[in-house]
Amino acid sequence: xxxxxxxxxxxxxxxASVKVSCKASGYTFSSHGITWLRQAPGQGLEWMGWIRxxxxxxxxxxxxxxxxxxTSTSTAYLELRSLRPDDTAVYYCARTLxxxxxxxxxxxxxxxQGTLVTVSS
Amino acid sequence: EIVLTQSPATLSLSPGTRATLSxxxxxxxxxxxxxxxxKPGQAxxxxxxxxxxxxxxxxxxxxxxxxxxxFTLTISSLEPEDFGVYYCHQRSTRPPSFGPGTKVxxx
Numbered sequence: 001x002x003x004x005x006x007x008x009x010x011x012x013x014x015x016a017s018v019k020v021s022c023k024a025s026g027y028t029f030s031s032h033g034i035t036w037l038r039q040a041p042g043q044g045l046e047w048m049g050w051i052r053x054x055x056x057x058x059x060x061x062x063x064x065x066x067x068x069x070x071t072s073t074s075t076a077y078l079e080l081r082s083l084r085p086d087d088t089a090v091y092y093c094a095r096t097l098x099x100x101x102x103x104x105x106x107x108x109x110x111x112x113q114g115t116l117v118t119v120s121s
Numbered sequence: 122e123i124v125l126t127q128s129p130a131t132l133s134l135s136p137g138t139r140a141t142l143s144x145x146x147x148x149x150x151x152x153x154x155x156x157x158x159x160k161p162g163q164a165x166x167x168x169x170x171x172x173x174x175x176x177x178x179x180x181x182x183x184x185x186x187x188x189x190x191x192f193t194l195t196i197s198s199l200e201p202e203d204f205g206v207y208y209c210h211q212r213s214t215r216p217p218s219f220g221p222g223t224k225v226x227x228x
Contacts, residue, residue, distance in 0.1 A: 045165065045208060045219040058216045092164055105212040107155045109176060111164035 002026035004093055004112035011118045017081040020115045022093030027110075029074035033096040035108055036067060036078045038089040046089075049104075050096060051076060056104035083119045090114040123147050125209050125220035133226040140196040142223045144209035149189045153213040156185055156194045159222075160205040168207075169194060201227050 007021040022034065033052035037045050049057035051067040058065075064081040076093055092115075094108035124147040134140055144154065152172035157165035167176040169185035172192055182197045196203055206222040 044221050045210070047217045047219075056215075094164075097170070104215060105153070105217065107167060107170040107210070107212065108157075108165070109167045111166075114164055 002110060004095065004110055006091075006093060006112035006115045009116045009118075011120070012083050014084055014119055014121055016083050016119075017079060018083060018117050019077055019079045020091050020093075020117070022076040022078075022112050024074040024076070024095070027095075029069075030071055031099045033101065033104075033106065034067075034069065034076040035094045035096045035104075035106070036076075036091065037094060037108075038091045039114075040086070040089040043089075048078070048091075050106075052096075053102055080117075083117075085119050085121075088117065088119050090116050122216060123150060123211050123214050123218050125211060125218055127207075127209060127220035127223050129223060130221075131224045131226065133228055134199055135228045136199050136201055138199055140199055140203070140225060142194040142196075142207055142225075144187075144192045144194070144220050146190045146192075146211055146213075148214075150211045150213035152188045153211055154185075154187070154192050155210045155212070156183075157208045157210060158203075158205045159208065165208060196225075199225075199227060203227065 005023045035050045036048040066079045068077045093112045095110035096106035126145045128143045154172045156169040159165040173185045184195045204227045206224050208222050209220040
């Protein structure tokens with residue numbers, strides 16, 4: 001079954017870090033980039049960045065965002081540091097089209113179920 | 122950053138009717154536009170890419186058109202399961218951006 005399965009809900013205090021995982025199955029993980037997006041409660045979608053053979057991050061997250069992949073387990077990771085209350089959101093990973101394309105620009109045809117990250121003191 | 126504007130904000134229509142959703146870009150994005158549907162508590166689903174191409178498994182009642190700055194998603198005959206929020210998304214210029222969404226309610 002072609003799917004992306006994300007890690008569970010996280011509750012963090014301001015200033016802490018969070019690491020969200022996204023495990024792919026049913027397709028060749030290395031053939032596609034992975035894009036991370038987030039959606040604050042009741043809000044729209046925000047692009048955070050992309051990873052395949054290299055990374056490309058949105059300017060607003062530079063310095064506190066790291067994306068990595070482990071091809072041996074077909075898993076992508078997002079780590080966000082220095083968390084603030086306005087980082088509270090559902091974080092999504094998404095497979096990026098087209099395949100075999102080494103560029104941040106693409107469309108998202110397969111999504112994880114989302115990981116709710118709540119930042120609160 | 123390219124700003125996408127969607128209209129209307131909300132659409133309330135009966136099953137069997139035609140729905141027309143609009144997305145306007147603040148500058149030309151050629152045809153680098155996609156449409157997604159999102160239902161409550163779910164991840165978005167890709168419907169249309171490159172302005173007019175249906176994604177795998179998407180019913181033929183969904184169609185997209187437009188280029189440059191003005192784009193349209195048409196649902197030819199609404200089904201009860203078509204409720205949700207519809208987002209447009211541009212990949213022309215970094216950072217990729219999304220419109221604020223059009224909520225479709227089925228009467």
